Amino acid sequence: MSEPRVKIRATGVSKTYISPSGESVLALDGVDLEVRENEFLSIVGPSGCGKSTFLYLVAGVLDISGGGIHKDETPIRGPGPDRGLVFQHFALFPWRTVIGNICYGLEEQGVSRPERAERARELIGRVGLKGFENVYPNQLSGGMKQRVALARTLAYDPEVLLMDEPFGALDAQTRLLMQEELLDLWSEKKKTVIFITHDVREAVYLSDRVAVMTARPGRIKKIVQTRPPGSAAGRDHVETQEFVEKVNEIWSLVRDEVVIS
Amino acid sequence: MVAGAGRSGHLLGERRSPARALFLGKYSPLIYMVAAWELATATGFIPEMLLPRFSDVIVAWVRMMISGELLEHALSSLWREAAGFSSSVAFGITTGIAMARFRVLRDLFEPLLRLLFPLPKSALIPILIVWLGIGHLSKIAVIFLGCILPVIVSSFNGARGVDRHLIWSALIMGTGRRKLLWRVIIPGALPDILSGTRLALAVSFVLLVGSEMLAGNTGLGFLTYFLSEAGDLAGMFAAIFTLTLLGFLADRLYLRVMRRILIWQQEGQG
């Protein structure tokens, strides 16, 4: 089996920012990470360790203070539709309807109106929101909003999907549902995914590999292979011995960091 | 969340018989007050000198309408209000957003705004009357200057307050930094802008009336003052009512437009 290509490569990435009180804070300190093409990689770690910051650096909406991040061996120079970002609090444009939000990326790409509408409707169906095309985000539940956010990102078909605790704001039941749906979607059309979460169980359930980040300033502590390379993602592996072992292993790693921070 | 919640029916029962609407409806208390007014003045309980009869006020109102006097002054006031307010809003929104966008402008104007914001806007009236006389221009200028501050501040805050995740999403999806203003910042700032401007609308009327009463020879404010001096209480009340009505209607109209623009804000079923 050939060695999979590295899609995103972070070398010695560090990030400093100025806090509101004026002091300089080192958020990330020398992060080294390789994300392979079409793999689902989660990053877990204690609150405030910088995992979201790292994601935003990959997205290009924040600038690195040191080191480098490359996509396909070319340095990242700013945000772009090749790296889509999904937020915990949805970031839907409240003044646009569901279909308006989903079409946004397509509008920017100059896709014609009829084609936009068609692609949007297809995605709306795909995420199970048929009938809600002309509804405004304010009228939707959390789970529905996140589906719109997902559909919006998938609409412009990014190469890399960056997800910042996307299910964190949802209730437990919706969260489980969304995890399953995400796995289904991803299995259909493989993409490189970097997924940030607090929930170790969620990480093990969804990912090929899980990276554990230290407390601030963040570094990668360890990477655990959670799904054997080449195997398909399945819902049924949840209660297996292996699954539970992986969760425990990762949790104990994270726990040490939580205690520190 | 209950679907469809929000339509306020009558407080004391949903059944809408006409009698119920008259006696217990939303605006019925006004009818009672008018009735009490008429009774008190007609019986002489309250002397004619202090309060004219309500019926006399109506008569005066009709008289002034027919003679065209009321209309003439009303139009004068409305013209000033419209000119002052609209120019103030246009200038204020543009400046506020520009300040949010360009650091330079913000550093330049913010201290000035901080100094001028707490100033009671009515303080400008005497100065502007000296500079611009007693005609239309001084009133328009008073309204313009008095209103720009709340509009600038709310536009500035609205633009600054746009969720950065929205901005990031737009950037990621390919919106250039220049188009960002129109596609994200302005729509995102609209709630703040519109509520700040509503406040400015109320202020504008106060400034209009104040400046018309102080120095002028047309306008409803002037008319009120003039009639009170002339001892025509009924006529004065007619003018007061007209002014109140205009202020009220302007606010209602504004609210309608605002709700239409911000239709996306309304919450529905969760």
Add this chain to the structure above:
Amino acid sequence: MVRARRFGSVLFFLLVWEAASQSGLVPEFFLPSWSAIARQAWVDTASGQLPMDIALSMFRALAGLSMAVLVGVPLGAAMGRVRAVRWFLDPLVSIWLPAPKVTFFPLFVIWFGFGSASKIALIFVACMFPLINMTYLGTVNIDRYLVWSARNMGTGERKILWKVVLPAALPQVFNGLQIAFPVSLIVTSVTEMLGGGGGVGASMMESARFALMPRVFVYLIVLAVVGALSMSLMAQLRRALLQWHEEAQAGR
């Protein structure tokens, strides 16, 4: 660094002003020089005119405002709790809140004469509406669970008003106060301009009538200072009284 730039712009503006009027580029009648304004301020303070005017205006503003609080807050709370009161006052408040109350000044002069009474009466009326409205909103939007818990614990209706409703509504009531204060200043100055009888507005208008520009500007600055001081006072008061509220909001 940024601070220097900010003050720099204000300083620059002031310097330009001074230069423009001193040089005669802009006529004194239009824009008096800062030295003239300063001189006038000194004269008026020394003569006692300025302090007297300020005291009189502040007295009127605060008298009207406190009456508005004493009447408006209970009324607003009653509107929020008692349906009949709400029904009765709702149309009144809806109509009069956006309307310019200054319109009534000539009437109040007829009723109360040219002295302070008519002015205080108008200030009272003008400030009352925002206070009623905001108190009402604060009372009506109280978390029902707070009231239910209190009732559950055996608190009587009257005590509920004091111990639960009022504190919970306090943030909104304070919002009303923060709106009403500037209103009181505006109405005070306008009524004084219109009705004479001493005070900042009256002196300002009088000076304007005689085109005594330095004096007009002195009073303008006084008003600005009073406005700024009252705003910062309100903000500090808010922080002190509503500390618990701010923290709760921040924690959300």
